Structures are given as C-alpha cells and as structure tokens.
Amino acid sequence: MADEGIRRDEPGEVPKQFQNEQASAETSTLMNVLGYGPHIRQARIEAYKALDRYNTAGSRGTQTWITTGSKAEGLTSFLESDRDHLIVTESVICLEDGVDSSSVPVETTIFRSCSRISYSGHCRLLLEKYGTTINRKVYNALCDDGFGRGLLSSDLYVNQWLNFQQSEGTVQHERAGPSLSSTVHRIDLDVVQALHFYCPSILTRWAARHRYWPSPDVVREVVSLGAFVSPVGVKGSDYEHVEWRMCFNTGENVLINNLNDTQVKLYVLLKMVKKDVLKPQKKEVTSFTVKNIVLWIAENNPHSLFHERSLFHWLHKGLHALRVAIDTKELPYYLIPGRNLMAACALDHEQKRSWIATIDEMMTEGPRMVLRLPKIRQAIIAHPEPLRWYSGRRIETEMLTLIRINRIRINRMNLDMDEDTDVIIQALFRRQKEILWEVGMRMIMEGARVIDVENVWRNMLM
Known part of the structure; x- marks a missing residue:
C-alpha cells in the first residue's frame, strides 16, 4: 500500500x-x-493569490507568502475556519543529497538534507555554506551535530518566531506543531515559517507514476514549483527537535485546483x-x-x-x-x-x-x-426560494469583502492613495451596506427584534 x-x-x-x-x-x-460551485471557488482562489502577491511584495524580497489549506482551495468563506499561511525565508535553500550547489547565488545560505536516518518524508538539515547574507533566526537556530557540523534545529527555529514582536491588535496563541497561531482583529491565523527545499529526485519519482490524473501539463507544473521544509519532526522520534518535514504546499494547491x-x-x-x-x-x-x-x-x-x-x-x-x-x-x-x-x-x-x-x-x-x-441537512430542510436568495447575497458579500481587502492592501503599499477617498473602496462599501440592510430587514420581517449590522456581516461570512 x-x-x-x-x-x-x-x-x-x-x-x-x-x-x-x-x-x-x-x-x-x-x-x-x-x-x-466552481465560480465562487475560483474567485476565492484568485483573491488569496492576489493577497499573497501583495504580502510578498511588502516583505521587499525577504519572504514569500503562500496561502494554504481551505482558503487556497477556495472551499471556505472569509471568516469560516482559520487562515493558513506558509511564509518562506528567501535567503536560505535546502538541497537534496547529491544535488550540485555550485549554481546557488553566493548570498544564499545552503543546507544539505540528510534523510537516511529519518522517517520517510522527513530530514535533518546540515549547514553546507554560509551566504553573504545570513538570516539571524537561522543562525540562532544552529546547533552542533556532535561531529563539529552545524545542524539546524526545527525546535529552536520555531521558538524564535514566538518571541517576535507582534503588531497592535494581535493576540498570540500557543504553538501547535510547526504552526504559530494568532488572532488578528478577530481573524484566526496559522502561520508556518518554512524554507525552500530543492529535491528533484522525489518529484521525478512522483511524476513518473502511471496515472489517469493529473494531465502531463499539470504534472510538469507541480514539479516546477518545488518543495519546502517545515520545522516539525516525527512525534516521538529521538531527533524530533532537529527534524524537518518535507512539504509541497504550492504543488498541492495546483492539484486540488485541477x-x-x-x-x-x-x-x-x-x-x-x-x-x-x-x-x-x-x-x-x-x-x-x-x-x-x-x-x-x-x-x-x-x-x-x-x-x-x-x-x-x-x-x-x-x-x-x-x-x-x-x-x-x-x-x-x-x-x-x-x-x-x-x-x-x-x-x-x-x-x-x-x-x-x-x-x-x-x-x-x-x-x-x-x-x-448539518450544513447539507439544513439546506435540504430550507425552502428553496429563501435559501437561494440568502446564498446569493452571502456570496456577493464575500466577494465584495475580498475585493475590498485586496484594494486596501494596495493602498497601504502605495502611500499616496487614501482609502477614505478611493472611489472603488467606497463603492464596494456602499454595496455591502445595501446587502446587509436588505438581509437585516428580511430578518425583522421574519421575527428578529434587534439587528446589529456587524453581527449580520460576521454571521454571513462564517
């Protein structure tokens, strides 16, 4: 098997x-x-891809942001479930054993993966070469492997991010495996700090399998996206604190979306x-x-x-x-x-x-x-007309929210633009208020006594 x-x-x-x-x-x-349905899923996917681009651009080349999980797959609405992100440090690369490192830029720190004594899909990372630019958190996570070589500790790496200065309005939660969980303005985030991992032999073996799906073009795209290592070992392993797990988040996003x-x-x-x-x-x-x-x-x-x-x-x-x-x-x-x-x-x-x-x-x-x-059962019991009416407005509210969030992100990157005077943001906000008022009025007609627009918005997007 x-x-x-x-x-x-x-x-x-x-x-x-x-x-x-x-x-x-x-x-x-x-x-x-x-x-x-396919249209709403694709709209969500594109919205989070755009948000990743803005966040990556905002890091000025030091990090790449990748939305993962159900948000990247377009399968949950704006406030439904956590928002999962992979944040990849750009000044470090990990190479599979046997891969030539001569073409790696001199400013990049190189680690060599050692998987021979690790569980399948996991490895330890041995320092091969410091780059001209050394990431401080990577440097501080180095320890000795017992033979005088630098070994990157997954445990030390994650714990450093726990001490990172959080922005105003952020509540930090306990660490969960490789994830750093927090709540930012009532939105739950799970962030994994990862490193690039170049592993051509693993992806080549996957690509060579006989299959009905995906198509050869999709297989090539998945291979081209490469892999990452996340800072988590096998639970109970003697080397858990220095093991890293191989992951293929961008490739998996492509597979699910195909x-x-x-x-x-x-x-x-x-x-x-x-x-x-x-x-x-x-x-x-x-x-x-x-x-x-x-x-x-x-x-x-x-x-x-x-x-x-x-x-x-x-x-x-x-x-x-x-x-x-x-x-x-x-x-x-x-x-x-x-x-x-x-x-x-x-x-x-x-x-x-x-x-x-x-x-x-x-x-x-x-x-x-x-x-x-429950979600399917409630929809079956509901009368078709009110269900379609409400679902249409809920989906439109979500799309307006996603567009508005990305537009605000653009404005914050371009300091010369003012959110309060941006005609697009104001038009999106007005239409959203119209929908929330319409939903609120229908709730009153059906017996609700007090309508809080903020709660209506949150409940529609959960």
Whole structure:
C-alpha cells in the first residue's frame, strides 16, 4: 500500500449506470447554492493569490507568502475556519543529497538534507555554506551535530518566531506543531515559517507514476514549483527537535485546483464527515488525511467517470478508503508514498471501532447519509426560494469583502492613495451596506427584534 497508494478499481468494477444518479445531481446542485460551485471557488482562489502577491511584495524580497489549506482551495468563506499561511525565508535553500550547489547565488545560505536516518518524508538539515547574507533566526537556530557540523534545529527555529514582536491588535496563541497561531482583529491565523527545499529526485519519482490524473501539463507544473521544509519532526522520534518535514504546499494547491467539480465536492463532503460525524479531538484524522484520499482516488480512476450524477458512488468509495485507513492505520502520502500519514495518529482501539461502525452505517444508508451533515441537512430542510436568495447575497458579500481587502492592501503599499477617498473602496462599501440592510430587514420581517449590522456581516461570512 505504501508503494501504490489507494488501489485502482479493476476494469468493469465501476458500473456504466451509477446508482443514486438523481440524488447525486441534486446534492451537487445544492452544494453550488451553498458556495462550493466552481465560480465562487475560483474567485476565492484568485483573491488569496492576489493577497499573497501583495504580502510578498511588502516583505521587499525577504519572504514569500503562500496561502494554504481551505482558503487556497477556495472551499471556505472569509471568516469560516482559520487562515493558513506558509511564509518562506528567501535567503536560505535546502538541497537534496547529491544535488550540485555550485549554481546557488553566493548570498544564499545552503543546507544539505540528510534523510537516511529519518522517517520517510522527513530530514535533518546540515549547514553546507554560509551566504553573504545570513538570516539571524537561522543562525540562532544552529546547533552542533556532535561531529563539529552545524545542524539546524526545527525546535529552536520555531521558538524564535514566538518571541517576535507582534503588531497592535494581535493576540498570540500557543504553538501547535510547526504552526504559530494568532488572532488578528478577530481573524484566526496559522502561520508556518518554512524554507525552500530543492529535491528533484522525489518529484521525478512522483511524476513518473502511471496515472489517469493529473494531465502531463499539470504534472510538469507541480514539479516546477518545488518543495519546502517545515520545522516539525516525527512525534516521538529521538531527533524530533532537529527534524524537518518535507512539504509541497504550492504543488498541492495546483492539484486540488485541477480536480473537476465532482472530485472537489467529494473532498468537501469527506471533510464534513470528518468534522461533523467523526469529530476527532486530537487530529487522529485531519483534512489533510481526507485530501490525500481524494488525490489517490482521482489518480487511480478514469477522469470521465467523475460527473455530477456519480457523486454518491465516489462518496461511497471515499468512505471505504477512509475506513481502511482508520482500520489499518495506513495511508500513504500522495507525493511521498513511503510516508504513512496515519503512523503517529493517537487512535485508540475503542475509538477506531466506533468510527468504523459509524462509517459502515453511513455506507449502508446511501444518499440519506448526507442528512448527518448539518450544513447539507439544513439546506435540504430550507425552502428553496429563501435559501437561494440568502446564498446569493452571502456570496456577493464575500466577494465584495475580498475585493475590498485586496484594494486596501494596495493602498497601504502605495502611500499616496487614501482609502477614505478611493472611489472603488467606497463603492464596494456602499454595496455591502445595501446587502446587509436588505438581509437585516428580511430578518425583522421574519421575527428578529434587534439587528446589529456587524453581527449580520460576521454571521454571513462564517
């Protein structure tokens, strides 16, 4: 399993006529109304890409900002869930063993990855050469490997960022693995400080796999984007404090954004199952787990079989794959199959039995399984006209907010521009107020007594 990932269906195993076709199509349409359609997803993706460009430009070449997770995938609204960022230091590069370093610019500090005695997908970083410009936090995170060589400590590196002076209005939270969590003006952020990692052999092995998906052009794009190392080791490892984890965030963003509509909705439904049905307390199963299941399913099955009338067929397949991963505690990472994503999950025997029983019940329920998912169930119960009316205004409010946030960011970069007199910002703000007033008035007509516009806005975007 570690070598092949999730098993490819045998020829003839997928019937020409899918079961529950009508229910699949209706659920797909309903998910469009709820904000999971391709147009709103693409608008979110482009908005966060633009925000990354502005943040990167604002660092003046010292850092690259990359939005990751559900925001980069266009799958959550503005205030729904945390906002995940990878911030990559530009003056440092880590090279896979055997890669020639002669072409690396002299100002760049070089580390050489050592993965021979680390778990798959992890490595230790040995200093090969100081650059003419040395990042202070990198320098302060160096320790001795016992043989007189510089070894970069992931633990020391993260802890330095905890002591970083925060801007006004920022509340710093406890460290969670490689992530530094904070709340900035009521928006929750998770930031991982990472380094560039050049690993051609790993990406070449991934690219050479036989697959139905993604296309050769997408494979080449993923390879060209390279990799990163994030400061976190394998839990319980003797070298945890000096281990770094290989990650491919930009490539994974491209892969998710090249799934077709049905594959994306499969991903969303499985994430809902994880959050609202299994309800893990200690990250025994995560959204990353579910993402990898969907990527393996997409790779191993003909693309033509994924359409709106086959959604429940693939949801059944996804639940089966999740059940197997929980039962066997094995799920290979899509980019590095030798890394088992379930290896360190804190899943005890009773919890495993309970989750397997729950998934078995869902698989026998057919389309009725979606009634276990609160967001889907509420939408099914709601009258179609008010649901479409409200969803349309909620989506427009979110788009106006994203455009306004990016416009404000541009103004702050161009000091000669004034937000209070920017006609575009003012027009966006006026239209947003019109929508909030319209929603508030409808709430009053339906029995609400006190309307707080700020709360209406927050609730619409959560």
